Amino acid sequence: MLPAPADAQSALLRSLLRPHHARLWLAAVLLLVQQAAVQAGPLLVAYAIDHAIPQVRDGRHGALVAVACGYLGCGIAAGLLQRGFIRAAARVSQDVLIDLRARMFRHAQTLSLDFHERYTSGRLISRATSDVESIRELLTDGLEELLGVVLSTVYISVLLIVLDWRLGLVTLLSYGPLYVAIRGYQRRSMVAYRRRSTAIAAVIVKFTETMNGVRPVKSFRREVPNDAAFEELNHRHYRANGDAILEMARYVVGSRLIANVTVAGIVVWGAYRVAGGAMALGVLAAFVLYLRRLYDPIDRLGMFLNSYQSAAASLEKIAGLLAQTPGVPEPERPVPLPPAAQGRPGREVVFDRVSFGYRTGGEVLPAFDLRLPAGQTVAVVGATGAGKSTLAKLLARFYDPSGGRVLLDGVDLADLALADLRRGVVMVTQEAFLFSGTVADNIAIGRPDATREEVEAAARAIGAHDFIAALPDGYDTDVRKRGGRISAGQRQLVAFARALLADPGVLILDEATSSLDIPGERAVQHAMRTVLTGRTAVVIAHRLSTVAIADRVLVMSDGRIVEDGTPAALIAGQGHYARLDAAWRDGLA
Numbered sequence: 001m002l003p004a005p006a007d008a009q010s011a012l013l014r015s016l017l018r019p020h021h022a023r024l025w026l027a028a029v030l031l032l033v034q035q036a037a038v039q040a041g042p043l044l045v046a047y048a049i050d051h052a053i054p055q056v057r058d059g060r061h062g063a064l065v066a067v068a069c070g071y072l073g074c075g076i077a078a079g080l081l082q083r084g085f086i087r088a089a090a091r092v093s094q095d096v097l098i099d100l101r102a103r104m105f106r107h108a109q110t111l112s113l114d115f116h117e118r119y120t121s122g123r124l125i126s127r128a129t130s131d132v133e134s135i136r137e138l139l140t141d142g143l144e145e146l147l148g149v150v151l152s153t154v155y156i157s158v159l160l161i162v163l164d165w166r167l168g169l170v171t172l173l174s175y176g177p178l179y180v181a182i183r184g185y186q187r188r189s190m191v192a193y194r195r196r197s198t199a200i201a202a203v204i205v206k207f208t209e210t211m212n213g214v215r216p217v218k219s220f221r222r223e224v225p226n227d228a229a230f231e232e233l234n235h236r237h238y239r240a241n242g243d244a245i246l247e248m249a250r251y252v253v254g255s256r257l258i259a260n261v262t263v264a265g266i267v268v269w270g271a272y273r274v275a276g277g278a279m280a281l282g283v284l285a286a287f288v289l290y291l292r293r294l295y296d297p298i299d300r301l302g303m304f305l306n307s308y309q310s311a312a313a314s315l316e317k318i319a320g321l322l323a324q325t326p327g328v329p330e331p332e333r334p335v336p337l338p339p340a341a342q343g344r345p346g347r348e349v350v351f352d353r354v355s356f357g358y359r360t361g362g363e364v365l366p367a368f369d370l371r372l373p374a375g376q377t378v379a380v381v382g383a384t385g386a387g388k389s390t391l392a393k394l395l396a397r398f399y400d401p402s403g404g405r406v407l408l409d410g411v412d413l414a415d416l417a418l419a420d421l422r423r424g425v426v427m428v429t430q431e432a433f434l435f436s437g438t439v440a441d442n443i444a445i446g447r448p449d450a451t452r453e454e455v456e457a458a459a460r461a462i463g464a465h466d467f468i469a470a471l472p473d474g475y476d477t478d479v480r481k482r483g484g485r486i487s488a489g490q491r492q493l494v495a496f497a498r499a500l501l502a503d504p505g506v507l508i509l510d511e512a513t514s515s516l517d518i519p520g521e522r523a524v525q526h527a528m529r530t531v532l533t534g535r536t537a538v539v540i541a542h543r544l545s546t547v548a549i550a551d552r553v554l555v556m557s558d559g560r561i562v563e564d565g566t567p568a569a570l571i572a573g574q575g576h577y578a579r580l581d582a583a584w585r586d587g588l589a
Helices: 006-057 062-110 113-118 121-163 165-173 175-212 214-219 223-275 281-295 298-322 388-395 418-424 439-444 452-461 465-469 488-502 518-531 544-549 567-572 576-588
Strands: 349-357 363-372 377-382 403-408 425-428 506-510 536-540 552-557 560-565
Touching: 006 062, 006 121, 006 281, 006 298, 062 121, 062 298, 121 165, 121 175, 121 281, 121 298, 165 175, 165 223, 165 281, 175 214, 175 223, 175 298, 223 281, 223 298, 349 388, 363 388, 363 560, 377 388, 377 544, 377 576, 388 506, 388 536, 418 425, 425 488, 439 452, 439 488, 452 465, 452 488, 465 488, 536 544, 544 576, 552 567, 552 576, 560 567, 560 576, 567 576
Parallel strands: 377 536, 377 552, 425 506, 506 536
Antiparallel strands: 349 363, 349 403, 552 560
């Protein structure tokens, strides 16, 4: 995914900060006054040396006491004001981070299936963790450093000119080399931090991928090759991180050299002017104190630039993610799905001159026409890669066709609000994904307002009630991560119950019985004969035993529908389906 343009990053940052303008202004005022209190110290020192101390020789202590009290008061005020600034800034930064994570989560869910198939979950995790953490470091620590350095530089520059304009101009001349050093560091470090952000994302992707696939890793003894691959990615991150640190080291060394040369020159010149009577000793002392305050934050500025470049690279990637648009967008003016016809089962589906091809490849489905009457159960069979699942994804509108239209009761799916479409068309996929939580919660995803009785009725209808009741807590048993507490076949039965509870007009079963054993498959087929009655159903299966419940069979090959008829008629023929059926029966023998 290409980096987001700079204006996209700026727009994202502005939108994040816009709701917090009042608190940002409060923080700015607090820091402004705090820096004024801090920078008053050297002026009080100058006054004490040139005026208050000479008065002590004459027995007058009032001026020195006033200076001491003023210095103490400024220190207390600066501490209290800084505390207020930190509280206000911290609240803003935490609210911004909460908003940013929520936006990323919401946006990732709205993006279409094609995005998630090319943008791995590991990269999404990297955006939501390491990249957000980089922005947190900038907002929490870096901004205070930057604003403090900027304000102190402005205050001190003005005060130096007021104290002695000649020495002040010499100090300002040193800003030129410092600016060149800063700009050079920004350009070089931005490249380094982009590489670092990409490298850590690759590490997270590899880690996530390996842990999610730990079973095949162990089954095929992939531990050693995975270790080698991970070691390479880890070292790539190590090198990228080292490059970023070296760039900062070069900046700090160069900027400190400029600062030390400037301070040395000004001290020597100022000493000669004091000796000649052209400058007061207190003024020179204040000047040197201000110079130390001016140049000492150089290291802190380097740390800020370090955080800034890291955060800028992360913000660039996050803005790029948020700039992605759904491949299957909501219609601007959605058309309502007409009510189901009275007494008519299911809904009619029409593929009107539909063709499809993935962005990364050629045409998968050449243009075709297909009509599925309401209430008909249609089985789609064919070899792997024939286009069966692609047809199902077009019907579920996980993708939009490259050409033509898919109609549901005469309405183009692209014109339906996605909420209406998901209520009207439900798909049970080959991989039955369960969320952490109870069995009842996972079934109720099909219809969140369903009662416990309705949840149990859906489970009974597909034959899942007995195994659920036998679990330690029945329907309240926590299935744990990805449903790992129950078997693959049981997870599939729960997914069936979830779909049946939703009671859609069109039900798609995409190889949904592939994970069931023979007894389990027979139990599901028995239940399916009942639950598929009254709705349009598309059943995609490798197991031809599943086809027995179908009214009609479509045979696909190379993206085309090559046969269309009843199971009995196709078996009696000499075509693709007859050969598939014969091969399947020979395998059972």
